[in-house]
Amino acid sequence: TAPARDRLRIAIQKSGRLAEPARSLLTACGLSWRQSRDKLFCYGESLPVDLLLVRDDDIPGLIADGVCDFGIVGRNELDEQGAARRRIGLPDAYQALRGLNFGQCRLMLAVPDEWDWQGVQQLAGKRIATSYPAILADWLAERGVDAQVVELSGSVEIAPRLGTADLICDLVSSGATLAANQLKPVETLLESEAVLAGPVKTPDDARAGLMAMLLRRLDGVVNVQD
Numbered sequence: 001t002a003p004a005r006d007r008l009r010i011a012i013q014k015s016g017r018l019a020e021p022a023r024s025l026l027t028a029c030g031l032s033w034r035q036s037r038d039k040l041f042c043y044g045e046s047l048p049v050d051l052l053l054v055r056d057d058d059i060p061g062l063i064a065d066g067v068c069d070f071g072i073v074g075r076n077e078l079d080e081q082g083a084a085r086r087r088i089g090l091p092d093a094y095q096a097l098r099g100l101n102f103g104q105c106r107l108m109l110a111v112p113d114e115w116d117w118q119g120v121q122q123l124a125g126k127r128i129a130t131s132y133p134a135i136l137a138d139w140l141a142e143r144g145v146d147a148q149v150v151e152l153s154g155s156v157e158i159a160p161r162l163g164t165a166d167l168i169c170d171l172v173s174s175g176a177t178l179a180a181n182q183l184k185p186v187e188t189l190l191e192s193e194a195v196l197a198g199p200v201k202t203p204d205d206a207r208a209g210l211m212a213m214l215l216r217r218l219d220g221v222v223n224v225q226d
Ligand code: ATP
Pocket: 013, 014, 015, 016, 017, 018, 054, 055, 056, 057, 073, 074, 075, 076, 077, 103, 104, 105, 171, 172, 173, 174, 192, 193, 194
């Protein structure tokens, strides 16, 4: 188990879609930080709550390892890493505590424009490119569909044109990227937004009170924004 701490650590994305809204949300909760030079770690000033600026992919693991107490991350990323852990028999190590009302997108299956989509049975024997292999594999298994999952870390939407996959499973917000690649969305696997993620078990030291306080403030701020 991780050692006791008397300061809270929150991991947020260093740069990217969730970076700015995550920081603004925490600022609206009354947090402020001393400007750090390396910009990886920001020391909390108004409260003993420090920030870690990282890649979004690292956030679930930082919580699982007890390095951070909270994280702001897309539900898509949290669920993917949770599903991947479960697939190899690891216990749940984090959970989504609150939806934060930003970063909305959907994880969707998209097929070439010319396909006549008739349902999931059409996926049998097809190759599906995705950066979300665990969520996709679970979804296919639940439906009893035998398709091949092709894991790609980026540029998933060009896979059908390159011939490395027949269709894709990717995040969609406006749909413009799909359209530009002659793809059309056909099924939604997950409705995602940014979430506040935390450990399954609250630490039993000074952090517990800070975590409860931050959740209360967050509820006030997120509800007012509605
Ligand atoms: P990092 O360098 O931190 O790994 P990234 O490239 O993985 O960054 P971003 O593209 O900034 O991440 O996306 C972060 C999150 O924003 C996604 O995981 C998702 O939850 C959300 N999001 C909202 N809309 C979209 C979209 N259209 N495409 C991708 N992600 C989106």
